[in-house]
Amino acid sequence: MRQQPHRFRQSWTLAASSVIRASIAALLSLSLVACQEDAGEQPAVTITPIAVVAPTPTPFLIPSPVPTPLPTPLPTPTPTPLLNPFPTPSPSPTASFAAEPPSIAVVALTDARQTVPFNVLVAVTTPAGLGAGISFRVEIRQSPLTLTFDFTAAAVGCQPNSRACIGTIPITIPTSAPTGDYEVTAMVADTQGRIASAKAPLRVLPAPSPSPSPTPTGTPNPFPSVSPSPRPSPSPSPSPTPSPRSF
Numbered sequence: 001m002r003q004q005p006h007r008f009r010q011s012w013t014l015a016a017s018s019v020i021r022a023s024i025a026a027l028l029s030l031s032l033v034a035c036q037e038d039a040g041e042q043p044a045v046t047i048t049p050i051a052v053v054a055p056t057p058t059p060f061l062i063p064s065p066v067p068t069p070l071p072t073p074l075p076t077p078t079p080t081p082l083l084n085p086f087p088t089p090s091p092s093p094t095a096s097f098a099a100e101p102p103s104i105a106v107v108a109l110t111d112a113r114q115t116v117p118f119n120v121l122v123a124v125t126t127p128a129g130l131g132a133g134i135s136f137r138v139e140i141r142q143s144p145l146t147l148t149f150d151f152t153a154a155a156v157g158c159q160p161n162s163r164a165c166i167g168t169i170p171i172t173i174p175t176s177a178p179t180g181d182y183e184v185t186a187m188v189a190d191t192q193g194r195i196a197s198a199k200a201p202l203r204v205l206p207a208p209s210p211s212p213s214p215t216p217t218g219t220p221n222p223f224p225s226v227s228p229s230p231r232p233s234p235s236p237s238p239s240p241t242p243s244p245r246s247f
Contacts, residue, residue, distance in 0.1 A: 099127035102190045106200040107166070109184060112173050114207035120169040120186060122156075122198070128190040129161040138169055139185040140202065147177060179204050
């Protein structure tokens with residue numbers, strides 16, 4: 001009698017296990033059928049491959065090269081003569097534009113005294129010729145003083161249109177110019193306006209002191225004095241002899 005409940009429990013356990021297994025099998029079959037039905041209801045999908053078109057590359061925008069501006073040559077400045085105002089001599093019809101530039105050299109220059117005229121001796125060559133106007137200039141400079149003297153070709157002993165000459169330039173230093181060392185610049189201009197120059201040192205001495213002149217005591221006689229010669233004494237003339245009267 002004591003073994004019946006134990007057998008009953010075993011049979012109940014086996015029956016319950018069979019029911020659970022049958023339930024699980026039924027659930028699995030139902031799930032499989034449901035999955036097959038769901039799979040059958042879905043429409044068939046056809047995948048058509050799409051040809052991939054390679055994108056056309058966008059060309060880079062290459063900017064057109066900016067033209068480099070060529071440097072504009074600056075106009076060559078025309079050299080301005082240092083002599084200002086130094087009138088340009090009128091061109092001579094015989095002057096050649098292909099002639100060589102002029103040249104000048106100081107040949108002789110001695111010390112000078114104030115108020116005493118002296119000469120500046122120059123040797124000049126002007127292939128283009130000398131003009132008839134102002135052709136020579138002499139500058140005597142001691143900073144800050146500058147003495148300027150202008151001359152024509154004829155004033156220094158040169159002929160207009162001459163191509164070579166020895167010029168004698170007369171100069172006089174005034175008393176207003178201080179004594180001491182100076183620089184002399186002699187210049188010449190040809191008919192084409194070209195200028196040549198030469199420099200030389202110069203020493204200016206004080207003006208000579210005036211010498212006193214003798215005061216004359218009387219009016220001088222320009223003729224030589226001559227001693228008077230003795231005059232002869234007059235001889236007595238004879239008395240006339242009376243002649244007899246006749247009646």
